[in-house]
Each structure stands twice: as C-alpha cells, then as structure tokens.
Amino acid sequence: MRVRTRPIEGQKPGTSGLRKKTKVFMSESYLENFVQSVFDATGGAEGRTYVLGGDGRCFNDRAVQVILKMAAANGARAVIVGQGGLLSTPAASHLIRLNRADGGIILSASHNPGGLEGDFGIKFNTASGGPASEALTEAIFARTKTIEAYLIADEPDVEIDRIGRQQIGGMEISVVDPVADYAVLMEGLFDFPKIRAMFAGGFRMRFDAMCAVTGPYAREILENRLGAAPGTVVNGTPLPDFGGMHPDPNPTWAHDLMDRMFADDAPDFGAASDGDGDRNMVVGSGIYVAPSDSLAVLVANAHLAPGYRAGLKGVARSMPTSAAADRVAAALGIAAHETPTGWKFFGNLLDAGRVTLCGEESFGAGSDHVREKDGLWAVLLWLNILAERRESVKEIMESHWRRFGRNYYSRHDYEALPAEVAAGVMDGLRARLAGLPGCVVEGMTIASADDFAYADPVDGSVSRGQGLRVVFADGSRLVLRLSGTGTEGATIRLYLERYVAGPGGLDAEVQEALAPVIRAAETLAGIRTQTGRAGPDVVT
Numbered sequence: 025m026r027v028r029t030r031p032i033e034g035q036k037p038g039t040s041g042l043r044k045k046t047k048v049f050m051s052e053s054y055l056e057n058f059v060q061s062v063f064d065a066t067g068g069a070e071g072r073t074y075v076l077g078g079d080g081r082c083f084n085d086r087a088v089q090v091i092l093k094m095a096a097a098n099g100a101r102a103v104i105v106g107q108g109g110l111l112s113t114p115a116a117s118h119l120i121r122l123n124r125a126d127g128g129i130i131l132s133a134s135h136n137p138g139g140l141e142g143d144f145g146i147k148f149n150t151a152s153g154g155p156a157s158e159a160l161t162e163a164i165f166a167r168t169k170t171i172e173a174y175l176i177a178d179e180p181d182v183e184i185d186r187i188g189r190q191q192i193g194g195m196e197i198s199v200v201d202p203v204a205d206y207a208v209l210m211e212g213l214f215d216f217p218k219i220r221a222m223f224a225g226g227f228r229m230r231f232d233a234m235c236a237v238t239g240p241y242a243r244e245i246l247e248n249r250l251g252a253a254p255g256t257v258v259n260g261t262p263l264p265d266f267g268g269m270h271p272d273p274n275p276t277w278a279h280d281l282m283d284r285m286f287a288d289d290a291p292d293f294g295a296a297s298d299g300d301g302d303r304n305m306v307v308g309s310g311i312y313v314a315p316s317d318s319l320a321v322l323v324a325n326a327h328l329a330p331g332y333r334a335g336l337k338g339v340a341r342s343m344p345t346s347a348a349a350d351r352v353a354a355a356l357g358i359a360a361h362e363t364p365t366g367w368k369f370f371g372n373l374l375d376a377g378r379v380t381l382c383g384e385e386s387f388g389a390g391s392d393h394v395r396e397k398d399g400l401w402a403v404l405l406w407l408n409i410l411a412e413r414r415e416s417v418k419e420i421m422e423s424h425w426r427r428f429g430r431n432y433y434s435r436h437d438y439e440a441l442p443a444e445v446a447a448g449v450m451d452g453l454r455a456r457l458a459g460l461p462g463c464v465v466e467g468m469t470i471a472s473a474d475d476f477a478y479a480d481p482v483d484g485s486v487s488r489g490q491g492l493r494v495v496f497a498d499g500s501r502l503v504l505r506l507s508g509t510g511t512e513g514a515t516i517r518l519y520l521e522r523y524v525a526g527p528g529g530l531d532a533e534v535q536e537a538l539a540p541v542i543r544a545a546e547t548l549a550g551i552r553t554q555t556g557r558a559g560p561d562v563v564t
C-alpha cells in the first residue's frame with residue numbers, strides 16, 4: 025500500500041540516530057517518513073536482509089510492527105527480529121555481521137529516559153554492523169525533506185513473541201532469541217571457566233541493568249553461564265518506562281549502585297548499563313572507575329583475555345576522552361587515534377584493522393568484535409582481568425596510576441539551556457580561540473586552542489566543528505561542545521583534564537585536582553555567567 029505523506033521538519037539524525045520525544049515519534053507518519061527515507065537513501069530495500077530490534081522502551085513494540093510491514097512492502101527479502109522486539113545495540117550489531125545482513129534498524133534513545141513522556145529513537149546501521157556514516161545520515165536527512173509517499177503492507181500484526189520463521193507478503197521474518205548468539209560471541213572472547221572459578225570462590229558482584237535491555241543478557245551470561253550468585257543482576261527486567269529510572273550508568277543516575285559499592289559490606293565488583301546496553305559503568309569496592317581510566321586499564325590488560333591474547337592493533341578514543349589510553353598505547357608501541365565524539369567515527373578504523381579497542385568518556389568501550397560500543401563486553405573484560413590478576417579493582421587502579429601517571433578527568437553538563445544561550449557561549453569562545461595561545465590563565469600557559477576537525481585516515485573525509493579545545497602547556501585541557509543527543513533545548517558539555525605524573529598526588533579528589541582547570545574554563549568561556557546557572561546539572 026502506498027501512503028501519501030509530506031516532509032516533516034527536523035528529522036536530522038544527531039550523534040547517534042534520530043531522537044525525539046516518544047509522542048513526536050507516535051505522531052502521524054513520523055516514524056514511517058523516516059524509515060522510508062532510510063530505505064530510499066540506501067538504494068531501496070528490494071531483496072535486502074535487515075536486523076531489527078530495540079531496547080524495549082515505550083513504542084518499541086508498535087514501531088517494530090510498522091517497520092516489518094514497511095520492509096515487506098518495500099520488497100525486503102528477510103528481517104531478523106529479536107523476540108519481543110528486543111535487541112541490545114551491540115547484539116544487533118553482532119547479528120548484522122553474523123547473518124551478513126545488509127543493515128539493521130535499532131530502536132533506542134540509549135540512555136535517555138523512556139515512557140510516553142520520555143524519548144524514543146531510531147538508528148540505521150550498515151552491513152558492517154556499525155552506525156551509518158555522516159555522509160549516509162546526511163543523505164537520509166535530505167530524503168526526509170523531499171519524501172512524498174511511503175510503502176506499508178496491509179497485514180495483521182506479526183507475532184514477534186514466538187521464536188521461529190513466518191512470512192508476510194513474500195518477506196521472511198525470523199524471530200530469534202536476542203541473547204543466544206551474543207552469549208556465544210562473549211564465550212569466544214573471554215575465559216569463562218576462569219571467571220566461573222572466581223565466582224565459585226566467593227567473588228561477589230552487583231550488576232544494575234536499570235530496568236533496560238541488558239537484564240536478560242546479564243542474567244544469562246553472569247548468573248547462568250558464569251555462576252554468579254542468583255540476584256547478582258538487579259533491575260533485570262526490561263520495562264517500557266525503565267521503571268521510571270533514568271538508564272544512564274553514571275554516578276548520578278546509578279546512585280543506588282554507587283551507595284552499595286561504597287558501603288561497608290560492598291561486593292567486589294559493581295557495574296551498570298544503559299537503556300540499549302552499549303554503555304557501562306564499572307565500580308570496585310570503595311572505588312569508582314572513570315570511563316577514560318577504564319579504557320586505559322582495558323587497553324593495558326586486554327591481552328589477559330583469550331580473544332585479545334595476540335595483542336592490540338591500535339586504540340582509538342574520542343577527542344574529549346582523556347589521554348590516559350594514549351599513554352598505555354605509547355608503552356605498548358601501538359597507534360592511538362583521536363576521533364570526534366560518536367561511535368560512527370570508529371567504524372573505518374575498525375574495518376581497516378587499524379584498531380582493536382575503542383572508547384569514549386561517556387561510559388562507552390568496545391572492540392572489533394562488533395561495530396558498536398558494548399557495555400556487557402566491557403564488564404566481562406574487567407571480570408576476565410580480575411580473574412587473572414587476582415587483585416581488587418582498587419589495587420589495579422592504583423598500580424595503573426603508579427605506572428602511567430593519572431589523568432584526572434571530569435565532565436560537567438549544563439542541560440536544557442535555551443539554544444541561543446548555549447550557542448552564544450560556544451560562539452564567544454570560538455571567536456577567542458585564535459588569540460589564546462601564549463595567554464596565561466590561572467597560572468597555566470595556553471599552548472594551543474582550536475575547533476577540532478577530524479580527517480578520517482581511511483576514507484579521507486573531514487568532519488569539522490567537533491568541539492572547542494584549549495590545551496595548556498602542562499598537558500591539562502578543557503573542551504567544550506554541544507550535545508547531539510538531547511531532545512530538550514541545548515546541552516553544553518565541558519570536559520576537563522589534568523595530568524599528574526606521580527609518584528605523589530595520585531589520590532586527590534577529582535574535582536579538587538581539576539579546580540584550576542575548572543576556574544580557567546569559567547574565565548575563558550563564562551558558562552555560568554552567560555547561562556545564569558550556579559553550576560553543572562550533571563558531573564561525571
């Protein structure tokens with residue numbers, strides 16, 4: 025059936041797909057227009073095979089039905105869909121690769137709250153399993169501006185709760201267990217018997233799935249296959265509104281886990297993941313592991329896991345992520361790449377075999393096993409390292425800093441600002457960048473200042489305007505950029521970093537260690553003065 029439609033404004037994918045309020049996605053032909061634009065901008069769905077699934081948030085079930093019927097009407101050959109419409113983002117990436125599908129549609133707004141009043145999102149991944157490139161998302165956006173009609177099969181709803189094969193209008197639908205293939209992949213990368221023995225020896229863990237998609241994955245892998253005590257996984261049932269939780273694994277939103285990990289009887293290891301399972305937060309008994317540090321520790325120790333025993337080809341981190349991983353890469357003699365924010369920029373490096381591990385300061389880490397960041401993967405690599413080293417998280421962190429020095433790091437988010445106020449802050453600093461080198465602020469000399477541009481070493485494409493950075497002579501730095509994932513107003517992210525080589529000064533309180541850089545940021549960018557805010561909304 026061909027349904028006439030008209031372009032809808034603002035269907036521009038951001039850092040990670042198109043995200044809007046759930047009600048916006050539910051409005052007439054909003055989803056349909058975008059999905060048809062994806063098919064049109066990628067050469068049509070005719071004869072193609074797709075993977076489809078999402079994080080189970082409100083509207084996931086309806087959206088799956090619509091997309092299945094649209095794929096059928098557009099002539100797709102087959103769609104592989106997770107049972108109940110569920111797939112974590114890394115599991116979807118894996119299924120695309122495993123089945124050599126032509127692409128995948130992932131329904132998620134990641135760590136943004138869900139529910140009718142929350143957010144919904146949709147993202148297209150290509151045959152590599154990774155998020156569409158900037159050029160492709162631009163093409164999709166361009167199509168949303170000219171679309172006149174979409175195709176949808178006039179069929180009853182598909183039974184997505186039953187595993188097995190069905191047909192609609194000549195298209196095959198395979199409903200698959202969302203966890204099984206992913207669990208097999210993890211078993212191939214990590215030393216499950218060794219981790220199992222650690223749990224059998226009394227190792228205690230708490231995994232907070234935050235009522236989002238990772239629950240079934242974590243239960244199957246941690247409790248069933250690795251023998252972690254029943255109850256290790258909490259908030260393990262995916263709910264359409266995430267039980268009212270904000271499924272963003274950071275100390276602010278995973279505060280219950282933080283409280284327990286800092287209590288007297290804390291478990292040995294704590295972890296949390298986000299709405300769609302690609303993010304992770306790692307906490308030891310009495311110690312929080314900042315994501316940039318976590319990446320550095322994973323790079324330094326990955327060879328302890330069977331999947332990485334041969335060593336790493338290279339490592340990549342997003343520009344605002346601390347340089348802690350670079351120091352490890354230098355010691356290992358491997359390349360360290362600095363990319364713009366967003367997982368899509370790692371894709372070419374991974375495909376070209378130039379890097380094995382990647383990470384972002386925003387609680388994302390992953391490797392070349394899929395083309396998305398992978399929360400549970402990071403947790404399992406940590407477990408494998410803990411099982412091999414037989415040290416606590418705290419001991420591992422302390423010895424890491426003694427060896428490499430410590431990159432004190434924090435991100436300050438100023439959320440839901442009026443767009444013009446946020447733009448004013450950015451424009452103000454951008455205009456001053458050229459004159460900053462040589463200036464002294466808070467006793468620190470500015471070595472360089474620029475608006476980050478990235479030239480992809482694989483395909484030569486250039487991405488400009490990726491964040492304002494001011495680097496000081498002692499290696500400290502501050503970075504300012506606007507979020508590309510929010511759905512309300514604008515969010516300014518201020519990233520702060522200061523390096524201490526040691527041996528002294530390695531155990532300072534993070535915000536105190538960063539105090540001069542925080543003051544320098546205010547002097548240079550005036551975020552508080554211009555926004556009238558007393559301080560950031562979220563500090564990670």
Ligand code: G1P
Binds near residue numbers: 039366385506508509
């Ligand atoms: C945020 C993070 C970024 C991450 C993205 C998707 O994007 O900062 O690192 O890749 O979510 O999870 P932002 O809102 O900053 O554009």
Ligand code: ZN
Binds near residue numbers: 113133301302
């Ligand atoms: Zn996510």
